[in-house]
Amino acid sequence: MGELTRRRFVGATAGVAGAAALTSLLPATAAVAAEPAGAAGAAGSWAGERSSNGWPLLEAPETFGVEGSDQRVRLAGGDAAVVLLHVARRFHYEIGELRAGEIHGWTADRRVAQEYESNYLSGSAIAVRPLSYPAGARGGLYPNELVVVRDILAELDGVVSWGGDLTPVKESHFEIAVKPGHPRLKGVARKIEGWRRGPGDEGAGATDAFDPARREKARAFARRSA
Template identity: 45%
Template sequence: MNDHVSDPSLSRRSLLASGTGLVGGAVLWASGLTPSAHAAVTEPGVWNSGRSANGWPVLGGTMRARSVPTHTIEGSDASVALLSGDAAVVLLHAARRFHYEVEELDPDDVVGHTTSRKVAASYESNYLSGTALAIQPDQFPVGAGDGLFPAQVATVREILNDCEGVLRWGGDERMPKQGHFQIEVGPGDGRLRKVADKLRRWNEAPCRGAGTD
């Protein structure tokens, strides 16, 4: 997998002060993705591939978009449109733990599947396939890596550990987005099913699911 490293010099304050327009090639380079991912984006930041950056098919067009269901995030009044199945199980686990242990979610705080192909960084293309979500995107925009306290970041690390490498956090991107979570493996990868089945068992077992001590 690509070598994604958060750049600690890119704080929200320094980003806003620079006045830089983060679109196109500069953002794509900063996202740390491969040349093939770069080639999928055209100026001014439009994703033109039939697959999102993580390899999943884009769910575009009116009929296909309607097939993306909305899932309620357990314990909250928030909901999010995601590809059903194992991907949704993993992403909803992250959203639930974020709600319970990082910051409570309001009804409109989470964005998932979209048909808009405009991206500020290549990893945002994963919303097109319903395999990523953005928590409080206005509070955590692309390029702002200083929105969470250290204890909150530690909780996010625990969430990632739960998911055994199949979930990636936007805070680890070169151009960070701390509310972003995505499926990191492609369709058919057996690791995704393994982790999703584990999380399903946790949800059914007392004192194992999100929101329990």
Template identity: 50%
Template sequence: MSKFKTPSRRGILTGGLGLVGGALAVTGLPSTAYAGDRPQPSEATSTWSKDTSANGWPVTDHDGIAPHKVEGSPITVSLRGGDSATVLLYVARRFFYELDSELRTEDISGHTTDRAVAAAYESNLLSGTALTIRPGAYPLGAKDGFFPQEIQVIRDILADCEGIVRWGGDEKLPKESHFQIDVKPGDKKLPRVAAKIRSWDTTPGAGAGAIDPFTPQRRRDADALARTQAA
């Protein structure tokens, strides 16, 4: 049984329950039982021996890795620098704003040097191109840790990232806490999406904190991407 304590404020409100400042309000919606509170499947681990992680990025002990602040939050997370960090930090920022405003640094894991993996995609943490958010709450092999409205927010975040981020909830062996860069180094789409995200920081009313993921067009875009990313 997990000892993870369910936060007192978790979840999002749908349209009839209100929006605050264009972003979804995080309030006292009754908490879903965390996946970590359920019996877990056995997790056979192996040692990742390759020089690149599953998404094609170089595995590193420290080169290019640095702590990054998640803007608007008290959180820092260690990631590979550059465009990949820009995109992953956008994911973390929106998760904090719209899904769980009680997140702290200890709730997010980024780069690791531990080569023990239970699924190949976990190796992407070794290259600093993935992060996990509350991994104890949404562990490997568990599904349905989020409300349907929360899933829509996650889908909307992925749509903003235009498919260069993959969610562990879409894997055949799911891990709903996991988000990774899903393109190889040098892919031209990554710098374009990163530049789009950075531009939102200087555009009033754009980007994290100013998004309604439940508008019809955003729903359509999120659903279309979801169909392409399903395992």
């Protein structure tokens, strides 16, 4: 049984409590992708100078290490990197260790299958384990892993969108959902930096996504976002 098939099987046969938690965390409708600032041509080549979320395309991204791992990823600098690296850290600590080739960021290749994939061109999106969670494949995450993803999205106050809520789905995809300089992006980035400078009892690696209070916040956020 292949890994993706096994994940679907285990997810489908999870206990009643896990299934109930999963149902309560899913939004009633899928999030809508940002209106594209460019368009893919007939050959699937992105023609705009901004990605679909409104970020300018990059020629020289910055390279960052993912805390807790030996993996590196190329991204737009500043607040976007702070937020996306937080997503990667929490995935690494709480869902699964990131190994070689399991995280991708910026690319210069303008060929895109979906408009939201143009966000890699601006360094404002990451793909985590894209071979395990390819575009069009739903149900790659176990119910407990989905709890963590929903907690991350709520914690970041809508600044990040997840490909599992986009059409077609791509559960490996996380993107900045607001334009450069948006006040909410700045606020979330400052919050994350505060956690990193703090005493070590907050942020990635020290978060309990299954804490009842956090679970309720995640449910409330999903309801507001639906």
